[in-house]
Amino acid sequence: MLRLYLVRHGETVWNQSLRYQGHSDVPLSETGRRQAELLAGRLAREEIDAFFASDLSRARETAEILARPHGKEVIIDPLFRETKFGYWEGLTYQEIVEKYPREMAMWRERPSLTRIPGGETLDEVASRIRTGLERLLTRYPQGKVVLVAHGGVNRIIICQALGLPVDCYWKIRQDNTALNIIEYYDQGEKAIICLLNDTHHLGAAL
Numbered sequence: 001m002l003r004l005y006l007v008r009h010g011e012t013v014w015n016q017s018l019r020y021q022g023h024s025d026v027p028l029s030e031t032g033r034r035q036a037e038l039l040a041g042r043l044a045r046e047e048i049d050a051f052f053a054s055d056l057s058r059a060r061e062t063a064e065i066l067a068r069p070h071g072k073e074v075i076i077d078p079l080f081r082e083t084k085f086g087y088w089e090g091l092t093y094q095e096i097v098e099k100y101p102r103e104m105a106m107w108r109e110r111p112s113l114t115r116i117p118g119g120e121t122l123d124e125v126a127s128r129i130r131t132g133l134e135r136l137l138t139r140y141p142q143g144k145v146v147l148v149a150h151g152g153v154n155r156i157i158i159c160q161a162l163g164l165p166v167d168c169y170w171k172i173r174q175d176n177t178a179l180n181i182i183e184y185y186d187q188g189e190k191a192i193i194c195l196l197n198d199t200h201h202l203g204a205a206l
Contacts, residue, residue, distance in 0.1 A: 001142060001183055001185050002142055002145060003145070004147060004181065005144065005180075006157060006181070006182060007062065007149070007177060008149065008174045008176055008178045009036075009059040009148055009150060010032025010034075010035040010036040010061075010062045011029050011031045011176040012026045014090075017092065018092050019089075019092055020092075021058075021082060021085070022083055022084050022085030022088070024090060025056050026057075026058055028057070028061050035177040036062045036066060038177070038203075040065050043146070044070075046144060047144060048144050048145070049144050049145055050072065050139075050146070051072055051075065051145070052148070053077070053080070053147070053149070054081050054153070060074060062177070063146065079129065079131055080129065082149075082150035082152050083119065083122065085116055086116050086118025086120075087118040111167060111170070112169075126159075126160070129156050129157060129160070133188065138187075141187060154174045154178075155174060161182050161192075162193065175199050177201070179197075179199070180196050182194065
């Protein structure tokens, strides 16, 4: 059995201003680094076998902070990148609604089939995530692994674990440095969600 600690990266300045980030390489803010340090303290006593992260700096740096108490290097895998939001990247939700009203309406209703202008559909994202997970599970079929990714990526992984269509994307919340725990059995054929969007490590500190 593999116990996967699935984490969303810490906060960025674009998170604070509610801007779509996608493949834009926006670094952690000071608040985001502090969030990661608090989660690192929570996980410090766990015997973690490996740390994985998306190649975007906000996920990579979060993973590096989590891995530091364990003396381990972070394994980078670009298959766990956030959805490519194309022309929407850097815009707020309201700006996107004003510039792309039809596409945004479709994105809210049928995200699996919506072609974001200059970007990806969720079905395409789900396909590459599935490949990344299969590769991770082949390398670590047992033990404990931390994967630091993104809000959209985590939602898709959780949908896949529950056997839900990715159109359930909007029904799952993922806060910055949220911890999810998924147990995978039989090379990933069976998955059990043990913890979802837990941020109690943040407490009243932020």
